[in-house]
Amino acid sequence: MYHDRRAALDTIGMIFQNPDHQIIFPTVIEEMIFGLTQMGIDKSSAVQRAISYLSKFGKSDWHDRAISTLSQGQKKLLCLMAILAMEPKVIILDEPLAALDIPTQRQLTQILQSLPQTLIYITHDTTPIQDYDVAIWLEQGQIVQTGSPANVLPRFINEMNQIEVL
Template identity: 50%
Template sequence: MMDGSIEIETLTLEREGTRIFDGLSLRIGERRVGVVGRNGSGKSTLLRAVAGLIAPQAGRLRVAGVDVARDRAGALSAVGILFQNPDHQIIFPTVIEELAFGLEQQGHPRGVARERARAMLARFGHADWEERLCHTLSQGQRQLVCLMAVLAMEPRWILFDEPFNSLDIPAALRIEARIAALAQNVMLITHDPARVAGYDRVIWIEAGRVAADGPPDAVLPAYVAAMQAAAQDEPC
């Protein structure tokens, strides 16, 4: 197995009685991987499965050798996920509590977790956020809190589910620059092909299956053409 890779073997996954994936297999080891597809194609479900938040009915899914659905402690060091809406992720009132929580789940004593959380805040130039109430921050700032909380746990992979939605242009550019600077491997879902045009690999998911998989300059033109054709076929 490729060191640090995501290994998906004959994955079968159902949600609320609907089969999303039926025998999906992928091996993903590139540093920057984009995932595109229309709404309801299974993109977000795939990300949640890779993060270990959804257990498959059959097949195997490992990240950096960790069975993320069964080994939750190991999953925290293998993969982190940032949801589209940071309010669906933040669970504590203050920034320091939010950053320290995952570290405590990894087994760090509370004092150590808080010190590492403070170091992360200082790294991003926001030491003054320690006692800030999360709900008083802007959406872009709350997304940064979520990113810092994930980075503090030092996972091998970081997954992003439409991180640019609802952000103004400056905030979106800041998030894009932070993603580009990450040392971790990245998998990013987006509706905007331009966001992943410079990535190492793009996977196009259509109705729970891989419609195309390869370099962006091969996958993205086919994806855009298919979406344009679908738009023309639908009544206004």
């Protein structure tokens, strides 16, 4: 547990399932710099870092864009860019592909696979995590099984297929 908020921000970033629950500012640049300023980075440096990350993702033209003009996929990408600008060691992803069209899912998957950070990927969909190092199956807050996806996922899928639907 972290008692130093800034130390936690340096270590862990989180992407919510619904970007509308994460985004709090009206413009892209304001959203991008918020986490950076919370880390103690001065506003000028935060703006420069945010612009750099927008550029890395080919989104320099988003700088002054209103959040309300972004699609769901664009909002998820904005959340990811804002977290990456903070340069955490670990990123927690809560259902990052939910509610995205197939091309956007593929684009986001490619981005996630290229990241050097440790990713903790929370999902019900087993497809995106087939190649991950470790799978942890949680049920009602308890660990049911942990191991390689090749060992954990077949049992998980079998158990899920046994659940009766109404």
